[in-house]
Amino acid sequence: MGMILVIGVMGIVSLMIVTTSITALSSLRSAQSRVANEQALAAAENGIDFALARLQKAFDDYNADYPIPNAPTASEPTPPCEGTSVAQPSTFSNAAAEKAWIQTQLTTLLAAHPECIQQGGQGEFLILKPVTPLVNGLYPKYGRVYSVGWSPSRGANGAATRVLKAEYIFMPFRPTHAVLTGGDLAISSSTTVRAAFGVDPALASVHTNGSITNVLGNPTVTGPVTSTGGSTQSSNNFQSNPGGAVGTKANQRIPRVSARSLYFHAGSVSPPVTGASWFDLCPTGEVKPYSTSGPCSASSTLGSSPFRGWSFNSGSKLWTASRNVATQPGIYFVHEANVEVGPGNATIPNFTVIASSQNPDNCSSKQYGNITWDHYAIDAPAYPNLFFYADADVLTGSNFTAGRGTTAPPVTSGMFVAGDQIQLSTSSSGAVGSILAGNSCTTSPLVTSNEVKNPTVWYDPNSDAPFTSVITTTLWLEYPGITP
8 A cells, every 4th residue: 555655646746747847848938939029029110110210311311212122322322122112002991901912012022132131139120111102292201111020030940920010200390499409508698588479488498408507697588497417507587497496307309400401301391492582602602593403513503702692702611691782582501611791780581591511420520501690680581480500500699680579470480500509699689489409519619509698589389390300100000910
């Protein structure tokens, strides 16, 4: 009986060991499958992010859409997936029809171009980005991106597969602060930041992704004053800040400032601005019309310096708006040169100045692209919602005003945009609109830090920035069961 009992116990223990081992192995396989599925999802998401980032750059640089796959072009000689672009049907009868279309397209793409598979994170991904419809035949506005992810890799034993779709739209950037800078900001003397007519005063805010520095005098700001970096400055006229102390706020998105990007984007604004009102002031002293090929690339010439009140100094690469021959209204794109205003006082009814730099993406070799302006008042922008736009710095001096609608309608406003630093110093009523400084480079010999000293800035939030749009996803969806 003892032997029977021992054998029975051993049988039960052996059964428990086998059951535990099977359970452990099953749990291990389940965990491995779950990890592989999560890694495949991460790889697919990596593909979506890669495509959207690429689309934003294409839109910023060339106001263009780059499908995937794509044939080489002058602006993209080595696309990440080279092949024939895919046109997506405008509509699908139902979700199943779109799923079948995705299965076919991904399978076809893999068969024709297996080299388009890319490594991402803990797996591989493949992107399909159909040609984006153009709005009025001019520029991409919305579209879809499909991405399939595999882990550990396509064709591996037990590989997991996940397929995602993202729908996106390009939304215009709208200024949400009266003054927004990427680096430290000084607010001093009798500076006043308030709202334009009909705008809630609490919206006239100031923010820097750096720190608020050198609050001298008693500046007035009716909206919140905040910084991302620590700020110990204060003013008893910071009306929305308890105790007048600068508040803390997370980094605010500052769109890329690129005069070249704005140039290509100009053809898509409404109403069109690339006709008789647009002038390319070239670094040769010539003046040319707008060209879809880029700044100063037109074959025809409108004239040369002096031109419509502008004169050019070839030695210093400086275009000057002169009082001797009244500067005429228009949109002036100053290519790879600086801008300055001559002595005297004048009022220009409709006027926008855009200044591009030489080597704008390399701070060590970046030159020109600065705007220095005073005395000459501007009633309204000639380019929608934009007074000054500089790849480098914007510096304003005394007795300068821009815009209308400070205390009575209608409100006429525009933006002051600097890729590097901005410095507003004037004792006059200042600007109606908003101020934006990207602080891309801090080595400029003209302005080394952001400062608003003495002017009044009248904030108008009711106008889109005319120089860029920001890609925004409107749908993120997974398609299970697709196995390309």
